[in-house]
Amino acid sequence: MSRDSALPAGKTASSDRALWLWSQILLDSLAWVVAILLAVFLRYEMALSTAKIPGIILLCVLAIAAQVAVGSAFALYKGRYSFGSFHEAKLLVMVTISVSVILTLGLLTFGISLGIARGTGLIAFPFACLFMAAVRYLKRMYVESKAKPGEQAERTLIFGAGFVGNNIVTRMSNDPASPWLPVGLIDDDPAKKHLRIASVPVLGRMEDLPEIVQRTQATVLLVAIADIDSVRMRKISDTIAGLNVRVLVVPPLKDMLTGRQDFSFREVAIEDLIGRQPVDIHVEEIAHYVTGRRVLVTGAGGSIGSELCRQIHAFQPAELIMLDRDETGLQGTQISITGQGLLTGKDTVLADIRDADALEAIFLDRNPEVVFHAAALKHVSLLEQYPEEAWKTNVLGSLNVLRAARAARVETFVNVSTDKAANPTTVLGHSKRVAEKLTAWVAQQTGLKYVSVRFGNVLGSRGSVLPLFSEQIRKGGPVTVTDAAATRFFMTIPEACQLVIQAGAIGTGGEVLILDMGEPVKILDVAERMIAMSGRDVEIVFTGLRPGEKLHEDLIGEGESDSRPLHPKISHASIDGLDPDRMSLADWKSRQHLVSASTGALDTVPLAVAPEDDLESDGRERAS
Template identity: 35%
Template structure:
């Protein structure tokens, strides 16, 4: 590039003289002075080109910006040359018109050469088969991706350039493809280069980086795809060319969980494990993960027959050597629960059975308290009497400063488990976390259904936020927490940063190939009874402590009076027998003083 620009400066210098003398021979002494000062002209212009960054501009993608840079470099270079020659000669035998003519010719020649090259390359590329793609990420993954694109027969993709936020990479060639600029130029370059697809070659990118790039891709109105995650490529479950849609996992940034597998296996292997709510989202995933740890038996207790049948069929097919007992039953049925313990003698219990959807449960006060509190009391008491080793309650962030019946019932369940621990050799622990992507009752399946039906997508409030994690990660950390606990602890899973539900809805719409507000409307319905704008993972009276696992924290639990809990449970049982939802809610509020609800009790009684 420098050699070319030096030649252009030479030609422009002599052309200026030639035009000054009406396209005739340059007479002496003018010709001699032109030759004498030629080295100065070349050195000054090349210096200015380097100073203004002219060589860094990619000829293949010459734009108005490059034209402006060239004009500035030539203008200042010509000015320096004119001043230097004036000081040396007082412009004797140097026509003054040579300087502006030289500048005009040099700009024209530099810009013209670049435009002609771009037109030539565009013509060549237009003849090359394949979809025009812009690659975001000029690292090893991008390099490998281009190699595979070029080797593919027939050619499916035609890379037109790289973008990368590493300024040191700008201007480099990777497999013959130029690194053009940073990621902020995705919208403008997509239009300029007639890009048909943006490929995100950033398998190690953080969630924040992915969200930023995806938002820029959305602005370009060009489809985008991403590479598989690094772990999937290393595991051999995916290849680098296996392009896929950007998933919520990418945007929420849930990193792979590192587990103390030896301790977990020691806790589960050759043990009889009971999972209540075994047909639900969390219960069934716990069953899958426990089955990999070689338990002696798995016992599933589930009240929905189809859910129980589905997970039992899946486990027996995938793990034919596992002894699985699928028991249809209700955790509120004490004789049935006792029968399960007598028949199978479980040593480890994961209590995942619970009613969860806040809006509907707000209208079902009696059943919510009966299942979430009284059911927990029955299972934990029977587990204590049968001297189980470990009992893990699956709780929720809605138990912190609850505003709903469901949240308050789960907080009381946490307190109940603490009380049980003080009466037994069994290690009773609680594991608390936020929303699980894709679980039954979560917003994601609802949004997907609404998008499939053409909208609108309903969001309660544009400012509402929630914590999210994947189902697999939640269950992995539940297993990890079960080996950390000694008894009475409340373990809180690290949930990352809260995510706006409105953002989640918009991304799901975009990932479906649609535009929010244009193809699918978003309607704000307002917060429903029992819902909060933001959820919390800790109560202000709970002291936070680190554990040996970086994704599990300890909420040093508040003191619990076992006698008060026992007395309250007896009152709830009596009110439940009378189907007195109002009394049950008042007892719940007494036992959980932080429980606040704006819904009148008489209205809740009418709904229940």
């Protein structure tokens, strides 16, 4: 039934198109007739004798025939170019020049017998070209007037009159189904003060937004500046605060150009307001070490691991092996990369890093050449209650992965760590610090590139503060903040993964690579901005710092160097390795009460050394 119904519709569209093309040929022919009459009148000073009428008729016939022939030869009437576009206008000029040349040649040959001056064709050319262009322009104006968004469309201001804003305004203005009606543009460039795009004017600058919103009655502000930095985004947000205007932002320019996602606008997120300008580390220039290699990622179903897999996949490894104990997370990662979640291929491996025998069997069977270790437990409060779980996963699990990698002769190993491993005061920090030391020890034993990467809080990752605040706000509060002065470093998931990939290229065995994350952000500011964006009246409650929690995080620990030999934003710190034979679970458990009582640095609370090591006084750094 659908095929039968589609046929008449197709025929109707084809018939309408053919009708328009024939009508255009007729109008172009009429344009030449009028142009020739005007040319003759002007040439003979408005005096036209009846003796010239046959010659005029023959000249008009020749012009019409030439227009149809040349126009068809140049595909002017085949719909090759958008109607009324500059491309069609250029083609129209070429066709009319060609017809004018034909008329002139005809008059040079037969002009005396026809009684028409030989320059008539040249005089008629500008008139014919003008009339044809005018008809097309009028039709374009008519079509565009019919294509305006409907009455239900929201009145929208567009911030940014550059390339992105220009294209968006034009698209909105010519789409009757658009849910947004552009009523004005905002731009801080004085040169664009009187600019109009698709009849939409530039109304002012950022500081004029309150007055412009009131004048235009706009309910939406679209930020049409691709990859806008957070400082400018905060200024925009603060300027329209309280105006009851919804803010939308365009997707990243890279996504728009590469088609990674549908062209859609999104609500402004807290990441846009508190994020910083990402450090350009040119990962594509140094990620060649994963191209054509067998790469294994542990924790592939997590926030960091899944993005890591997506970025690695773009560099075309010979094989990407995604390992996790979370089958749902694995499926989500596989879907994001392949578009399918069948879990039937060899790219997904279900295994727990606590199982040393299973890991070694997998590594020896799949023989990876590059390993990214992102599997870990990371919730601070939960690990304070269950420190043995941190020992099993973050310490012994990491050791299992390292031993399996060593057995399989893995050439490059990158351990994903955290800023809490710098001068650690929590179970999480201590466990990740031990993982760094174990990685350094294997590097020292093998001479291979086994490195760690340390960074702060990752925006949008599972378990981070942003999802917690969002859920608290959704439930009406209160929003819980530990301390009004507490600060944290933030970075985006893609940026964190870029650093992880780069570490495998520029790191030296045993090093810890640390990204300069700029200025720390106050947690209270994050909470206040998220509440303001929600439009709700939500209370903020201060709960106090949790046991072992720092007021301000460190990126580089005491005694660690801050060398930046290859990139001005990436530090290389060397740490001592830890022989796994010196680790003791009994000592770990016996010293847990010191964790909550201590606010000292790494060596103040040794958690993972054998009791007899406490008596050593040879200056070796103890593991924590």
